[in-house]
Amino acid sequence: MSDLKLHHNRVAKHISSLPKSGIRDFFDLVNSMDNVISLGIGEPDFIAPWHIREATIYALERGHTSYTSNLGLLSLREEICNYLDKNYNLDFSADSECIVTVGVSEALDLILRAIINPGDEIIYHEPCYVSYESEIRMAHGIPVVVETKEEYDFSLYPDDLRTKITPKTKAIILNFPCNPTGATLSDDQLKEIAQIAIENDLIVITDEIYSELTYDGEHTSIATLPEMKDRTVFLHGFSKAYAMTGFRIGYACGPEDLIDAMMKIHQYSMLCASILAQEAALEALINGETEMLKMKDEYCERRNVIVKGLNEIGLKCFKPKGAFYVFPNITSTGLTSVEFATQLLNKKQVAVVPGTAFGQCGEGFVRCAYAASIDDIKIALKKIQEFCDELK
Amino acid sequence: MKDKILKILGRNARLSNAQIAERLDISEQEVSETIANLENDGIIKGYKTLINEDYLSEKKVKAMIYIKINPEKDKGFDHIASRLSKFPEVVSLYLVSGEFDLILEIHEKTLKDVGVFISSKLATIDGVVSTDTHFILKKYKELGTLLTKEEKYERLKVTP
Known part of the structure; x- marks a missing residue:
């Protein structure tokens, strides 16, 4: 430790310059406390359905402990393509347009590394999942933020996107339904964003990990719009809809040249996703719909409860159409996001995540995940009410 | 809406109309009217409590009885079934x-009571060809609910 200074050059510049997550301290504080009611988890509170766990055990029993092909088990890729065809109206070839990855996180890393030449600009929208900016930087790209705004229910307003495009723009990352806002895109917005991508010859990377959890209306993938399939890389996985976060299993589907480039990186860095996770994913696709819809029904009920409760407290939030997050405005309390979350945690033992964890424009908001039981949500709401009353 | 309320x-019959209304984002009145209709139409037949009877002081003897029947002309199985279903112990x-x-699942106070039911009430019915009685030794799950205790798994309290 004493020689830290001596070694100051050991870490690569683009890594040492990565923004250090200011939220880490807060997370450590929460995780060190007992008896916390948490609206802070970015994962389902359900356990993966038993049939999926059972299929994983069965795979182990049969001795499925080997590598798989780099792209992933063909049976899984075929099932993924069937699923996307049936549910998303997307037509991909299991042989050449689909790769199984270690979660969407790996898939995003692969596509960014596959397309970015140093200095290329990648546009993404904030508030967003914590890793986008850093993943772009790690791939030597330049992250360009477009802010989504409360007045548009945190949807991506196409005109805002347009102003960010430069000759260096290579791709846009979309994540709808969105973590942390729960925002979705309307059909008109999708069309306009697609138009912008076509006009400027951009690649669209669309992280649709929450797409099954769409409550009002149907989810539409931008990849289904005319002329979009050839420029869209569709990222998806099993973590959210099937409550399989710890399995670390996801996939990317897209044009053959891009999938092939992703495959090159994947084969040298990851080789393949865990065969057990792949077998579990296969089971989820074949037999998982009933349990998935049950969980979705519960999320929808919880959403209704929490949205009403927060608005009654005076923490204004729109009713999100997807994912399992609400993103209330807390400026009426006079506190910053971090102050609000820290004080709420210390005084009332309720955990929410400061909006600034998801980008600077998340200031004035907190993320409440309703991946918690309704009983816990009700208790949390009561405690948030007390907390806000005591501030007055 | 009927299906959603059902x-x-x-999942939980003890929820109040207000709680159900909140979950479905509809009015309390709509919930109470829908439930009243479901009760009147005989779709909701009742509300009961799932009890883990291991903790009750009064234990019952339970058995599943498999019954073979010669169906009656014109009446099929329904006549015998309706007679049997009227016994409260069934x-x-x-x-x-x-x-x-x-x-048929039967709950009786004693083993002897089960025997009496079979020999004097069940086997004497015309058309009952044979019975095969299986006493229940342990219940693991009832109406979708596990009766055994599961170890709770603690996940992280906050994740991005």
């Missing part, structure tokens, strides 16, 4: 496919 009540009764025709 689904919720199926807690459930199903017509099934396969080797047997009816499966």
